Amino acid sequence: MTRPLVRLLLAVPLTGLLLAGSLATAWLAIGSPQPAAGSTWFTVHKVGSEAHLADAPGQPFYFLALGNDGRTDEDPGLGDAIHVIGVNPATGDASIIDVPRDTEAPSGGKINAYHASGGLPSIVNQLNRMMGINISYAVTTNFPHFIDMVNEIGGVGIDVTEPMIDHDSGAEFDVGHYQMDGDSLLAYSRDRKSYPTEGDRQRTVNQGKAIIASLATLRAQNPGAAGTAKLVVTLARHVRTDGLDVGQMYELGRLAMGIDPARIKNVVVPTGAGAGTNLSVAPQAQDLFADFRDDAILQNH
Amino acid sequence: MLATTVAFTFATPAWAKAKKPVAKVTLGDVTMYKVGNGPDTIPDDVRAKVLAAISTYVNAATVKPLQTGVVDDTALAGALGPAATQRSTGLDRVTLVDEGLPKATGRIIVNTLPVSLTALADENGHVVVITAHLDSIARTRTAKGAITISRKGDLVFTPSGDTWKIDGYDLAVDRSGKGLVAPTTETTAVPGTPTAGSKK
Numbered sequence: 001m002t003r004p005l006v007r008l009l010l011a012v013p014l015t016g017l018l019l020a021g022s023l024a025t026a027w028l029a030i031g032s033p034q035p036a037a038g039s040t041w042f043t044v045h046k047v048g049s050e051a052h053l054a055d056a057p058g059q060p061f062y063f064l065a066l067g068n069d070g071r072t073d074e075d076p077g078l079g080d081a082i083h084v085i086g087v088n089p090a091t092g093d094a095s096i097i098d099v100p101r102d103t104e105a106p107s108g109g110k111i112n113a114y115h116a117s118g119g120l121p122s123i124v125n126q127l128n129r130m131m132g133i134n135i136s137y138a139v140t141t142n143f144p145h146f147i148d149m150v151n152e153i154g155g156v157g158i159d160v161t162e163p164m165i166d167h168d169s170g171a172e173f174d175v176g177h178y179q180m181d182g183d184s185l186l187a188y189s190r191d192r193k194s195y196p197t198e199g200d201r202q203r204t205v206n207q208g209k210a211i212i213a214s215l216a217t218l219r220a221q222n223p224g225a226a227g228t229a230k231l232v233v234t235l236a237r238h239v240r241t242d243g244l245d246v247g248q249m250y251e252l253g254r255l256a257m258g259i260d261p262a263r264i265k266n267v268v269v270p271t272g273a274g275a276g277t278n279l280s281v282a283p284q285a286q287d288l289f290a291d292f293r294d295d296a297i298l299q300n301h
Numbered sequence: 302m303l304a305t306t307v308a309f310t311f312a313t314p315a316w317a318k319a320k321k322p323v324a325k326v327t328l329g330d331v332t333m334y335k336v337g338n339g340p341d342t343i344p345d346d347v348r349a350k351v352l353a354a355i356s357t358y359v360n361a362a363t364v365k366p367l368q369t370g371v372v373d374d375t376a377l378a379g380a381l382g383p384a385a386t387q388r389s390t391g392l393d394r395v396t397l398v399d400e401g402l403p404k405a406t407g408r409i410i411v412n413t414l415p416v417s418l419t420a421l422a423d424e425n426g427h428v429v430v431i432t433a434h435l436d437s438i439a440r441t442r443t444a445k446g447a448i449t450i451s452r453k454g455d456l457v458f459t460p461s462g463d464t465w466k467i468d469g470y471d472l473a474v475d476r477s478g479k480g481l482v483a484p485t486t487e488t489t490a491v492p493g494t495p496t497a498g499s500k501k
Contacts, residue, residue: 224432225419225432225471232421246422247430250430
């Protein structure tokens with residue numbers, strides 16, 4: 001047993017970021033993580049070699065929050081909810097770039113398939129190439145664990161701005177504010193049929209909104225320094241991680257709690273028609289990526 | 302039940318230099334959050350180190366400046382970790398230390414509520430983070446009148462070698478009274494990462 005695996009830290013606050021949209025927090029780890037206790041909600045891997053919190057404090061970093069469509073832990077699932085989150089600790093800001101699942105990967109084919117075939121490292125590699133960044137951490141969760149997480153925090157407040165009806169996803173919402181439980185938030189995050197022209201793109205944006213709303217929900221609970229410790233422990237019992245220890249998780253949690261959700265930009269990658277049913281990355285996306293990779297924050301979009 | 306600890310410091314004036322300022326800090330409630338099976342509480346030696354660091358911090362940040370007009374940065378560095386020390390020279394300084402106030406001409410009294418500690422232990426039973434809730438009020442007189450400094454919030458401690466140092470904080474300070482150029486109220490929230498620090 002090389003390292004005690006579950007150094008779960010991270011989790012808590014980031015969970016806010018992660019949580020929704022199949023969010024995930026994931027830091028991808030290397031090694032063989034094992035759960036502490038309780039069911040595992042999500043898996044965090046440390047992808048990069050840099051220990052940002054220890055070696056490069058204050059430097060912007062990126063992480064991938066990925067919702068996969070696996071119904072069991074054994075099924076890696078397609079990476080259907082893809083959100084690259086940039087965090088700039090020095091400014092306390094974050095930005096999210098949402099990637100539609102059918103987007104063509106740099107190596108060809110739909111990008112969501114890379115998770116099913118090669119796991120988090122594989123899809124992270126494609127996203128790094130697409131955006132010209134280095135994602136340090138990745139988190140993934142599947143349907144059942146996503147539902148559990150949301151229920152555990154008491155639901156997430158979501159503003160529905162237009163009627164949503166998608167029998168496939170289970171979404172059926174009038175305009176209004178909802179405190180969504182896990183099932184409802186999953187339905188909201190999967191709904192694409194309410195949007196005849198922008199289906200998958202708008203769904204992806206909604207997932208980003210759900211991530212931001214999750215953070216807002218956790219912040220509203222105002223856990224403070226001590227409460228964050230409690231959250232970390234709760235999450236630690238449901239997270240599989242490697243490459244991160246509990247202290248780092250706590251730091252990340254505090255960092256996430258310091259980010260004002262109202263200042264988080266949430267932008268979907270511009271796409272056009274690609275091969276078959278794929279979506280190609282539109283030329284104007286390069287400007288978006290450049291804005292993102294200089295300091296992890298979108299200033300001009 | 303929050304008893305109040307009162308520490309009297311007789312030091313400000315030059316003639317009182319021999320008196321060492323002491324803001325006495327006592328332990329309040331202790332809460333342990335653990336990922337694994339233990340420990341059930343914060344080890345005694347760790348508690349003592351954290352309380353000592355808080356005492357050092359309050360004396361260096363508040364008492365010493367009132368006595369001499371200068372923050373004891375050397376002592377402060379003994380209580381703050383490297384990142385927090387760095388922040389203490391930047392925007393957070395106005396919240397972390399009581400600088401630029403008129404010197405005390407009378408007795409300095411520091412009242413500190415018992416400090417509640419909350420600890421986080423990893424799966425191996427190692428305490429990796431401790432938060433301390435600080436609620437202190439310093440009162441004294443200056444040539445222009447009485448002043449009061451209230452500092453409340455959480456200090457986040459992490460291990461630093463054989464000691465425990467302040468690595469993060471959420472602090473608010475209120476300074477009021479005569480003799481202040483401008484009473485100040487500052488709040489600083491700092492994420493646990495070593496760098497960030499922002500004034501709300």
